[in-house]
Amino acid sequence: MSQVSPGSGAGGASVLPWLAAVREAALAAVVALVVAVPLMGFETVQQASGLELRTRWDWVAIAVASVFVGRLLLALLRPARRRRTGGVAAVGHVGRAFRDLARWLGPAAIVFALTLPLMPFSDRYILDVSILVLTYIMLGWGLNIVVGLAGLLDLGYVAFYAVGAYSYALLSLNFDWSFWVCLPLAGLFAASFGILLGFPVLRLRGDYLAIVTLGFGEMIRVILINWYKLTNGPNGLSGVPRPSFFGLPFSASAPAEGGATFSSFFDIAYSSTHRVIFLYYLILVLALLTNLFTLRIRRLPIGRAWEGLREDEIACRSLGINPTNTKLTAFAIGAMFAGFAGSFFATRQGFVSPESFTFIESAIILAIVVLGGLGSQMGVVIAAIVLIGGPELVRQLEDFRMLAFGGLMVLIMIWRPRGLLAFREPTIRLRPRSRAGEASAESAQGG
Amino acid sequence: MSGSGMSQPAAALLTVEHLTMRFGGLVAVDDVAFSAQDKRITAIIGPNGAGKTTVFNCLTGFYKPTIGRLTLEHPQHGPMLLEQMEGFRIPQRAGVARTFQNIRLFGAMSVLENLIVAQHNTLMRASWFSIGGLLGLGQYRKAEREAVDLARYWLDKVGLLERGDWLAASLPYGDQRRLEIARAMCIRPVLLCLDEPAAGLNPRESASLNALLLSIRDDHGIGILLIEHDMSVVMQISDHIVVLDYGRKIAEGEPAQVRSDPAVIKAYLGEEEDDELPPEVAQDLIEDRTAGEAGAS
Numbered sequence: 107m108s109q110v111s112p113g114s115g116a117g118g119a120s121v122l123p124w125l126a127a128v129r130e131a132a133l134a135a136v137v138a139l140v141v142a143v144p145l146m147g148f149e150t151v152q153q154a155s156g157l158e159l160r161t162r163w164d165w166v167a168i169a170v171a172s173v174f175v176g177r178l179l180l181a182l183l184r185p186a187r188r189r190r191t192g193g194v195a196a197v198g199h200v201g202r203a204f205r206d207l208a209r210w211l212g213p214a215a216i217v218f219a220l221t222l223p224l225m226p227f228s229d230r231y232i233l234d235v236s237i238l239v240l241t242y243i244m245l246g247w248g249l250n251i252v253v254g255l256a257g258l259l260d261l262g263y264v265a266f267y268a269v270g271a272y273s274y275a276l277l278s279l280n281f282d283w284s285f286w287v288c289l290p291l292a293g294l295f296a297a298s299f300g301i302l303l304g305f306p307v308l309r310l311r312g313d314y315l316a317i318v319t320l321g322f323g324e325m326i327r328v329i330l331i332n333w334y335k336l337t338n339g340p341n342g343l344s345g346v347p348r349p350s351f352f353g354l355p356f357s358a359s360a361p362a363e364g365g366a367t368f369s370s371f372f373d374i375a376y377s378s379t380h381r382v383i384f385l386y387y388l389i390l391v392l393a394l395l396t397n398l399f400t401l402r403i404r405r406l407p408i409g410r411a412w413e414g415l416r417e418d419e420i421a422c423r424s425l426g427i428n429p430t431n432t433k434l435t436a437f438a439i440g441a442m443f444a445g446f447a448g449s450f451f452a453t454r455q456g457f458v459s460p461e462s463f464t465f466i467e468s469a470i471i472l473a474i475v476v477l478g479g480l481g482s483q484m485g486v487v488i489a490a491i492v493l494i495g496g497p498e499l500v501r502q503l504e505d506f507r508m509l510a511f512g513g514l515m516v517l518i519m520i521w522r523p524r525g526l527l528a529f530r531e532p533t534i535r536l537r538p539r540s541r542a543g544e545a546s547a548e549s550a551q552g553g
Numbered sequence: 554m555s556g557s558g559m560s561q562p563a564a565a566l567l568t569v570e571h572l573t574m575r576f577g578g579l580v581a582v583d584d585v586a587f588s589a590q591d592k593r594i595t596a597i598i599g600p601n602g603a604g605k606t607t608v609f610n611c612l613t614g615f616y617k618p619t620i621g622r623l624t625l626e627h628p629q630h631g632p633m634l635l636e637q638m639e640g641f642r643i644p645q646r647a648g649v650a651r652t653f654q655n656i657r658l659f660g661a662m663s664v665l666e667n668l669i670v671a672q673h674n675t676l677m678r679a680s681w682f683s684i685g686g687l688l689g690l691g692q693y694r695k696a697e698r699e700a701v702d703l704a705r706y707w708l709d710k711v712g713l714l715e716r717g718d719w720l721a722a723s724l725p726y727g728d729q730r731r732l733e734i735a736r737a738m739c740i741r742p743v744l745l746c747l748d749e750p751a752a753g754l755n756p757r758e759s760a761s762l763n764a765l766l767l768s769i770r771d772d773h774g775i776g777i778l779l780i781e782h783d784m785s786v787v788m789q790i791s792d793h794i795v796v797l798d799y800g801r802k803i804a805e806g807e808p809a810q811v812r813s814d815p816a817v818i819k820a821y822l823g824e825e826e827d828d829e830l831p832p833e834v835a836q837d838l839i840e841d842r843t844a845g846e847a848g849a850s
Binding site: 399402403406407408410411413414416417418420421422423424425426427428429530532533534535536537 | 613614615640641642643644645646650651653657658659660661662663665666669670671672673674676677680682683687693697701705708714717718736737740
């Protein structure tokens with residue numbers, strides 16, 4: 107009796123989940139069928155007589171079958187997985203693992219970034235993608251000050267990027283000033299626009315703030331299109347000076363007015379990648395400066411006040427913190443870094459037009475910050491690599507590129523809904539990190 | 554901290570005159586006048602909706618009073634008119650700190666960070682408005698060490714020293730209440746306003762709160778203004794009680810005096826026309842009923 111009953115019990119328990127799993131998988135397959143018939147079942151083909159509709163039922167069958175099998179496996183494996191991990195403790199464990207990872211990941215990433223152009227596999231394409239990724243990392247770090255630290259949801263961040271880019275383009279075209287003079291000026295202009303935006307939105311929070319900042323971003327773009335005399339309207343400004351190596355141009359032949367080029371000065375063969383490598387290091391330095399600044403200011407009273415403001419504005423006022431000044435500084439400093447990034451963008455492209463500063467750019471930058479985990483510096487790096495580098499990696503998938511990309515984002519959001527690296531190191535500790543510190547961090551994770 | 558032990562204990566720290574607050578047609582507070590003394594605990598009591606929290610919000614700059622004068626006699630900086638000051642300047646300049654009925658901590662920050670944020674203005678000056686701090690000047694590092702020392706003192710005082718590196722949101726309810734008081738004390742106030750500090754505490758926690766408030770009053774020599782429903786707290790530690798009902802002051806005085814005031818009994822129990830209660834029964838009923846209200850809220 108005692109030998110039989112456990113066996114039969116186990117058998118009964120395994121038959122019922124099977125049935126339930128099959129039912130669940132069948133339901134998923136039906137949903138897949140409904141979605142797949144219009145999306146995959148028909149194809150329009152260009153014929154001599156015009157467009158012709160063809161059916162592809164085999165595709166539909168493959169999709170439905172794979173959904174059925176996948177869902178069945180998932181349903182059968184799920185109970186086992188749940189037993190193994192066991193709820194909240196597992197989440198805390200993953201968070202700690204990430205935190206430990208992040209501690210050595212940062213220095214490793216900097217070393218890798220510094221040596222990347224010297225690597226044998228790095229070519230023009232890799233460097234170009236890296237420059238793009240680094241630009242977005244810098245923008246992400248800048249926006250992280252506004253959104254991650256101060257908790258002000260800014261959907262118009264690209265406006266400051268545009269102000270920086272146009273500031274550099276206009277100053278260098280009209281006054282012939284060098285990049286190093288224009289860079290701080292571009293940051294200053296962008297910061298003033300940050301304050302300009304900050305004033306009307308001081309009393310707004312959350313969704314309302316997001317809507318107004320979204321409108322502000324669009325306003326800047328529309329002004330750039332319509333202020334034809336200054337900005338050349340939708341045609342943009344071309345011929346923006348390319349960067350020079352502290353006065354030495356990156357060109358094959360010496361400039362007409364005489365003087366050396368980069369290659370002749372250092373007596374090396376001319377190569378078009380010299381300029382790309384210079385641009386790469388330029389944006390790397392700018393991005394690292396942004397990071398250093400943020401890490402530093404988090405430990406200063408103003409940084410802590412930003413975080414306090416994010417947590418509870420009323421409590422901040424009751425402690426004598428001036429909410430107006432604190433918010434305006436956050437807007438201004440976040441905008442300043444966007445301005446720096448913008449002037450880098452202008453010198454890299456040699457051309458600026460309003461089309462580069464659409465809402466989708468703001469959305470991507472915000473997605474980088476949110477996906478990385480609000481307030482997390484390393485998270486921004488990983489999210490920028492995933493979001494900007496990711497679509498490049500899966501370029502072979504052609505038409506399905508964006509589909510794969512979307513799927514990846516959904517997976518990340520299921521796996522880590524609060525962002526890839528969603529933990530926060532306290533800016534100051536009562537006692538240095540020790541066993542006691544670990545224990546308290548554990549309890550904090552659980553609570 | 555005032556530290557001027559020579560001054561008359563009867564010197565009014567806070568004087569409220571003709572305080573009236575209207576929201577449209579609703580008169581929440583109507584011509585209320587009272588004063589709070591240095592080194593004294595003044596309690597404001599009254600039934601729900603009597604306007605106690607509105608008085609607090611006027612005092613701490615969250616509301617601008619419709620009519621009235623609120624004078625704070627600051628021991629160092631002289632008299633200040635609170636109703637003319639911008640909200641955040643009241644804690645900054647006049648040294649009026651407050652806590653909230655529904656606790657407002659910086660939940661995602663550590664306990665210690667909560668107390669450091671409270672010393673924002675001191676640290677901001679020491680860091681030369683962030684510029685010196687960014688450059689890593691020694692002056693700021695020294696100021697930060699002092700800030701941590703003050704925080705450590707208050708953590709010890711409220712019994713949270715062991716949990717200084719915890720997230721504020723992960724603390725149990727009673728600890729969160731005490732942390733909020735510690736945070737308010739970190740701005741070095743001259744007047745501490747507590748909005749129902751004993752709400753939701755068990756009897757043991759409530760007793761330790763009493764000890765904490767008495768120690769703040771006696772050791773730090775500041776005035777405490779208290780809104781409270783829990784009569785065991787109010788009657789035991791208050792030096793002076795102000796009773797509000799429907800926005801008006803109906804009684805004022807020593808605890809024993811207020812306890813037997815017919816107007817107060819009427820406000821709490823309603824008027825019974827044909828059936829007079831003996832005073833002792835009425836007092837018991839007040840205590841039962843207020844304890845019940847505190848539990849329900």
